[in-house]
Amino acid sequence: MAGENSFDVVSKVDIQEVRNAIDQALKEVKARFDLKDAKGEIDMEGQDAINTGASDEYKLKSVIEILQQKLVKRGVSIKNLTFEKVVEGSHGSARQKIKLQQGIPSDKAKQIVALVKDSKVKAQASIQGDTVRVTSKDRDVLQSVIALLKNKDLGIDLQFTNYRSN
Numbered sequence: 681m682a683g684e685n686s687f688d689v690v691s692k693v694d695i696q697e698v699r700n701a702i703d704q705a706l707k708e709v710k711a712r713f714d715l716k717d718a719k720g721e722i723d724m725e726g727q728d729a730i731n732t733g734a735s736d737e738y739k740l741k742s743v744i745e746i747l748q749q750k751l752v753k754r755g756v757s758i759k760n761l762t763f764e765k766v767v768e769g770s771h772g773s774a775r776q777k778i779k780l781q782q783g784i785p786s787d788k789a790k791q792i793v794a795l796v797k798d799s800k801v802k803a804q805a806s807i808q809g810d811t812v813r814v815t816s817k818d819r820d821v822l823q824s825v826i827a828l829l830k831n832k833d834l835g836i837d838l839q840f841t842n843y844r845s846n
Contacts, residue, residue: 684815684816684817685815685816685817685818685819685822685843685844686813686814686815686816686822686842686843686844687813687814687822687826687840687841687842687843687844688808688811688812688813688814688840688841688842689784689792689805689811689812689813689814689829689838689839689840690783690784690810690811690838690839690840690841691760691781691782691783691784691788691810691836691837691838691839692782692783692839693756693757693760693780693781693782694755694756695724695727695780697751697754697755697756698724698730698751698754698756698780699724700754701747701750701751701753701754701756702722702723702724702730702747702750704750704753704754705722705743705746705747705749705750706720706721706722708746708750709722709743709746712746714742715734715739715742715743717735718734718735718736718739718742718743719733719734719735719773720732720733720734720739720740720742720743721733721734721743722743722747725777727780727782728779728780728782729777729778729779729780730747730777730778730780731775731776731777731778732744732747732775732776732777732778733769733773733774733775733776734773734774735771735772735773735774736772736773736774737766737768737774739774740766740774740775740776744763744776744778748761757837759781759835759836759837760780760781760782760836760837761778761779761780761781762778762779762780762781763776763778764776764777764778764779781836782810783809783810783811784810784811784812784836784838785810785836786807788834788835788836789807789810789811789812790807791834792805792812792829792834793805793806793807793812795828795829795832796814796825796828799824799825799828801816801821801824801825802816802817802818802821803815803816803821803822803825804816805825822843826840
């Protein structure tokens with residue numbers, strides 16, 4: 681009798697890679713001639729947000745674009761960033777907070793469970809906090825579930841971890 685096989689669907693951002701990308705972006709912002717007087721700044725706020733700022737909204741967009749390029753180069757998905765509204769400061773300066781999505785939000789987790797259920801494969805998906813565990817007796821079924829989820833755009837970056845076969 682075959683045991684249960686399982687894997688976890690997670691959505692995590694590597695904070696160290698985010699910090700490295702911020703450092704690289706700051707170096708480029710300070711080195712670029714067109715952003716010389718931009719007063720560009722990027723810093724981490726705890727483990728779940730990035731604060732950006734510049735002397736005006738146009739230069740802020742350039743600073744954020746550089747940050748996004750560095751994040752992508754370091755393997756951090758842009759899908760896990762949530763941009764808040766640009767806040768105007770004194771003398772025309774602009775600031776924007778970017779939240780990092782850690783874990784799968786409950787509405788997305790419900791969507792994943794529904795996708796697995798609607799696919800009519802012999803697998804069960806269950807929500808466990810900010811992860812979704814998928815179990816099945818057949819490894820091939822689990823592989824097909826992974827392929828299914830990779831082909832769906834749920835608006836967040838998904839990783840498949842903790843693959844176990846008993």
